[in-house]
Amino acid sequence: MLRNETIRARKRWGTARTITLTSDQDLLPTRNFQEATFQEADSLSAEVLEKKFWIKHKACHGCPVNCGKLGVVRTGAYAGTVVEGVEYETLALMGANCGIADYEAVAYANMLCDKYGLDTISTGNVIAFTMECYEKGILTKEDTSGVECRFGSSKALIELVKHITFREGIGNQLAEGVKRLAEKLGEKAEKIALQVKGLETPGYDPRSSPGLGLAYATADRGGCHTRAWPTSYEMSGKAPDGTVIDRFSTVKRAEIVKAQQDYGAAVDCLVGCWFVRGTVGKELYAQMLNAATGIEMTVEEFTRLGERVWNLVRMFNVREGFTRKDDVLPQRFLNEPLPSGVAKGQRLTKQQLEQMLDEYFTLRGWDKNTGVPTKEKLKELGLEFAVLQ
Numbered sequence: 001m002l003r004n005e006t007i008r009a010r011k012r013w014g015t016a017r018t019i020t021l022t023s024d025q026d027l028l029p030t031r032n033f034q035e036a037t038f039q040e041a042d043s044l045s046a047e048v049l050e051k052k053f054w055i056k057h058k059a060c061h062g063c064p065v066n067c068g069k070l071g072v073v074r075t076g077a078y079a080g081t082v083v084e085g086v087e088y089e090t091l092a093l094m095g096a097n098c099g100i101a102d103y104e105a106v107a108y109a110n111m112l113c114d115k116y117g118l119d120t121i122s123t124g125n126v127i128a129f130t131m132e133c134y135e136k137g138i139l140t141k142e143d144t145s146g147v148e149c150r151f152g153s154s155k156a157l158i159e160l161v162k163h164i165t166f167r168e169g170i171g172n173q174l175a176e177g178v179k180r181l182a183e184k185l186g187e188k189a190e191k192i193a194l195q196v197k198g199l200e201t202p203g204y205d206p207r208s209s210p211g212l213g214l215a216y217a218t219a220d221r222g223g224c225h226t227r228a229w230p231t232s233y234e235m236s237g238k239a240p241d242g243t244v245i246d247r248f249s250t251v252k253r254a255e256i257v258k259a260q261q262d263y264g265a266a267v268d269c270l271v272g273c274w275f276v277r278g279t280v281g282k283e284l285y286a287q288m289l290n291a292a293t294g295i296e297m298t299v300e301e302f303t304r305l306g307e308r309v310w311n312l313v314r315m316f317n318v319r320e321g322f323t324r325k326d327d328v329l330p331q332r333f334l335n336e337p338l339p340s341g342v343a344k345g346q347r348l349t350k351q352q353l354e355q356m357l358d359e360y361f362t363l364r365g366w367d368k369n370t371g372v373p374t375k376e377k378l379k380e381l382g383l384e385f386a387v388l389q
């Protein structure tokens with residue numbers, strides 16, 4: 001594994017290395033996804049963290065990759081802060097997405113989130129949403145308990161993390177998440193709310209990665225980047241089977257996303273780390289599973305395992321009332337073209353999303369109109385018990 005160049009880079013730089021790449025590629029959420037290039041991304045880079053912040057590598061038990069990093073803020077207002085990270089998603093959502101280039105403030109906010117049990121993606125997203133609402137006059141200083149919620153304000157970031165934790169003042173509403181807060185604030189706010197199925201969107205803008213738009217729309221738990229991440233194929237211009245694909249087209253995205261979702265679900269069953277699943281590969285995972293359990297599972301059966309999980313989870317969501325109508329994207333991704341960067345002018349139109357969904361449901365063997373797995377598909381996968389009566 002350590003001979004692989006990507007893994008070696010992950011070992012040295014952790015996930016933080018991604019921040020300059022996503023900024024250069026117009027993927028980095030910036031000021032509540034108003035842009036996808038952050039002019040000050042270099043200040044949050046892995047190079048800066050390595051030089052000024054990290055003191056040692058950290059690994060999950062037995063992993064030779066050690067992609068985790070432990071850091072200490074050495075000077076300034078947050079001196080003495082010790083935190084594991086700062087991971088890419090935190091730099092993206094609590095840094096660039098809040099317009100903040102001060103890694104020490106982001107590290108401090110990260111430490112508070114860890115201590116208080118807050119997710120840094122959702123927290124960063126809801127704070128950035130609050131900042132945009134404030135700057136657009138949807139929220140006033142009275143609403144925000146006196147906090148000047150402006151992009152770039154480290155003070156606001158930290159104050160709001162504390163308010164959310166203790167549900168004080170505006171924090172009581174922010175703690176409900178972007179979806180509920182936007183519904184309360186009205187139509188103007190809903191237009192700038194970045195969430196899918198109630199989960200705040202993570203650190204990649206799908207306007208410059210259409211396949212990721214499909215992945216967010218169809219992810220079982222909402223706007224999540226860990227179920228499928230077709231972005232690397234889109235940036236390389238080549239699908240897994242070698243077919244040349246245009247980065248901004250929707251060609252083959254349904255196929256790529258479905259395959260990644262199924263494979264990822266199978267690896268999740270093994271409690272495998274998703275950072276190395278591309279390097280390990282399904283053949284080796286199937287071999288390891290067989291060696292550990294005595295089961296004789298073929299590579300095809302291993303992949304099928306993931307497909308069964310994906311169908312079962314979909315049926316769980318269907319039972320809870322979710323169908324194709326919920327496989328949507330935030331209005332900003334569909335209606336507002338990116339204003340700058342290499343993907344300037346790009347957006348993911350509703351028509352493109354609907355076309356990818358049609359292809360995706362067809363590939364999955366689900367009803368195209370409702371997005372519900374068909375009886376035939378469930379029977380084929382041995383999931384008859386999940387058919388709704």
Ligand code: SF4
Nearest residue numbers: 059060063065067273
């Ligand atoms: S298991 Fe995964 S997350 Fe943990 S150190 Fe290894 S590569 Fe990093």
